[in-house]
Amino acid sequence: MLVAAALAAVCFGAAGIAPADAFASLAARLGVGTTPLSAIEDAIVVKLRMPRVLAACAVGAGLAIVGVVMQALVRNPLADPYLLGVSSGASVGAVLVLIAGLGVLLPVAAFAGALLALLATLGLAGAAGGATPTRTVLAGVVVASAASALVSLVIFWGADGDAYREILAWLLGSLASISWQSALIALVGAALALPLLVSGRLLDALSLGDSAAGALGVDARRTRWVLLVACALVTGVLVSVSGAIGFIGLVVPHAVRLVVGSSHALLLPASGLAGAIVLLVADTVARAAFDPRELPVGIVTALIGAPVFAALMLTGRVRT
């Protein structure tokens, strides 16, 4: 299904390209046969759409996996990858460089902002007595709102015209400006998320509560600390490429949980796969639906995600 969606995504768009041709073109790049496409079409497939497809898969998978881990770590169904204020911190960095007209530095600045926010959140939770679920959530809320205020301040103060549109697109989350370089960064982020896939047993144990986990030989405090940092790093890398795409990390885990159950050993990889498919489809819709204009994909995920989440709540399927 992921492969089919990827192929479709490569083909859809302002320039229609037949699946077989796109496939042949990609094969030609790998040294098999020759491309039937013109040079322009070939460039569209290889230079524009392929990195974007890969980035969408990587970001979607990474966010969904991190979402599962976060929901288990803080035992809160509303947890998502941005809970620790990571995306808000990244926004501060991103907005600052966009306003300064230094767009090339965006991933670096965003990642730096994400790291600072992570340090602030964990520092606050730690100073308050340790990263228990409640403290972590509260510290994240504090840091996120402080960072959002900073973002608003900077925009209100300095943004105009193009910079404003650019900033808005980034804040909503967009894959429009993905190059091969940024796609590679996203893939690195997703690769960093892979070790999280084997944390299923630990998450299962933590879901019973800290002391039950302790009685099972799992050090809840240390485990939570390590996994929170890992999640924040993955999120920081992904967000630096895509901006803060919402709802993937929140809704996908819940939806997948309905299908595969709550056991994390299965939930983690299944959510990763589903996240990749969902973001890929959403991004293709964002790109193609309102042709020639393009929506930031964050709008599409939120437009789809909000009603889906509402439906899950109404049917009582969300764990509360």
Next chain:
Amino acid sequence: MSGRDASGRETLGREVHGETQRGLEVRGETQRGREVHGETQHGLEVRGLTIAVPGRTLVDDASWSAPTGQITALVGPNGAGKSTMLRAIAGVVPERATVRGEVHLSTARGATGRLGTAGLDTVRLDTVPARERARRVALVEQLADAVPQLTAREAVRLGRTPHHRMLGFSIGDDGAVEAALADAGATTLAERRLGALSGGELQRVHIARALAQQAGSAPGSALLLDEPTNHLDVAWQLDLLELVRRLAADRPVVLTVHDLALAATHADRVVLVDGGRVIAAGDADAVLTSDRIRSVYGVEASIDAAPDGVAIRYRRIDA
């Protein structure tokens, strides 16, 4: 059965048909593989356990033992430190707590699981790594917080956690899980979701999880139950106690309970705790006297021991 030895310390184990008993023993002095009438004793032993958080001592130099083959009941008023002790034995301590003392678990050497096996393996639970300890002591907590949409089988499988390597697999998991479900009488519940179980059924599943945690470990691993009869109706209480009695045959079982009559009727040994200190430990009828109940709980108790159980009536002490 039990009494005082030459040094005036309480003799905690007892001989059954000339065979040794295994169990868990907690005492205030250093002595392992204690000899009882020339034979070794198996079980759990707590020695000088002290647990303090800043500004407060929760458990104060507590020493007691729980022999294999017996049910040991921890009783005492709310806040006496019963649960704190149980959790500490399982390696769970409050934040910023300091813990002193030793917890020894003695099991039959050679892991045959038979009573009377010569030789004794003693492990200091407070010094072994957490995973190792979790394979030897399982805790079923009061109001164990269940994830409602897990199935019973999934919940029991969580008990295998300390046996897992990083990738989350271990040989023999399925067998251990099914055996644990069967031993706890929970096989028919396996596919049900925890949220749909009654209190008594849920307690069985939690006990099955504890058994799965120990399967494949040395036999004689300790089972700790915090308020297992809480919120259960009388039929489920009897049902649970029957199960616990069966499980106690080859492991030390320690449970906390508020109902003194239930402790006196169903436990072999009673450890009375107050203010974090052990007030008395020994045979149920020797420990639970109306004098002690008056001094610990501040109520008058009249105790009626009948062949089919102990009844206790309480009333306020008149001013």
